[in-house]
Amino acid sequence: MKIGLMGAGAIGQYLLKHINGNRENHMTVKSVFVRNIEKYKHLEETFHVKLFTDIHEFLESDIDIVVEATNIETVEQYFHTIIKEKNMMSISIGAFSDDTLLKIAQESDSHKLYLPSGGIGGLDLIQNARALGNIDTLTLTTRKPASSLTEEVLSEETIIFEGSAKDAIAKYPKNMNISIILSVAGIGTENTKVVLVADPTIDKNIHNIEVSGEFGQASFTFVNDPLKENPKTSALAALSIYATLERLEDNIVIG
Structure with missing residues (x-):
């Protein structure tokens, strides 16, 4: 190739x-x-x-x-x-x-x-569940080091965004690519819920996915190490x- x-x-x-x-x-x-x-x-x-x-x-x-x-x-x-x-x-x-x-x-x-799936997995399950319209809810909660999201000095974890994947990528275009691949695999950007948390106690990106529907329920958690060549990249x-x-x-x- x-x-x-x-x-x-x-x-x-x-x-x-x-x-x-x-x-x-x-x-x-x-x-x-x-x-x-x-x-x-x-x-x-x-x-x-x-x-x-x-x-x-x-x-x-x-x-x-x-x-x-x-x-x-x-x-x-x-x-x-x-x-x-x-x-x-x-x-x-x-x-x-x-x-x-x-x-x-x-x-x-x-x-x-x-x-490509980027910094997450589980998209095969989500696509399988979506095949006959069997997804009721799909939520992505992303936790990132506070310094990568805000200039404000935080002493504890803070939710800085909660809404649809469509609004998340519009507000944080460099931080929420994962929400879009999840939406494309699942139920669309307007129906996928996103919670973005700035956490001063962590130094890695953590993504949690929760999905429910007629198939049952599933959850995935990904703790991503940065790329050695660039700490800002998974x-x-x-x-x-x-x-x-x-x-x-x-x-x-x-x-």
């Missing part, structure tokens, strides 16, 4: 290291789309890739799939162009909060959109992209 990577930040360079740095890997990153070639010029020699700043030249290069590791704004800007030409995998899930881009992907005749989020890419070529599909 020949990959075109969008973005060369912490997750992008993690993927370059673990994909192109693994000689036994059946995947390879061939092209990288960046805003500033000079800033990332060293990646060409280190990982044997070609850099692009023009989206059309990038899409015309020797790639099978586009893997996006940038931000919501970049996805919104280029999604229409990409999905017409290539399959796409996106980590900036917040771009799909209003369903507009999801509908474009659903109506595509020839290309697919892949959304290690599991980077792993989810790599693992999803690997599964695309598996002959055995689980779940």
Whole structure:
């Protein structure tokens, strides 16, 4: 599989290291789309890739799939162009909060959109429960270090947001991507409840998911270590992209 990577930040360079740095890997990153070639010029020699700043030249290069590791704004800007030409995998899930881009992907005749699970799991159960409309409630409670959410000095945990996933991503676009992938797998952004807690006593992100319906009840808790290359990024989020890419070529599909 020949990959075109969008973005060369912490997750992008993690993927370059673990994909192109693994000689036994059946995947390879061939092209990288960046805003500033000079800033990332060293990646060409280190990982044997070609850099692009023009989206059309990038899409015309020797790639099978586009893997996006940038931000919501970049996805919104280029999604229409990409999905017409290539399959796409996106980590900036917040771009799909209003369903507009999801509908474009659903109506595509020839290309697919892949959304990795990011810093959580259990999405297979939620999709299974949703299959016949059997989800009654779906709640995500996210606890993050207080310093990552507010400049105010807190002495105890404080709920700083409680509402729908749609409102959560609008107010905290850099912190609530997980709420959107959960909503897409489940009952939509308007029906998924989100509670965001600033906690001065923790140094990791903690996500708790509770779902109930005709199938019964389930709960999941995830305590995420940060990516070594960037403490603001979940290690599991980077792993989810790599693992999803690997599964695309598996002959055995689980779940």
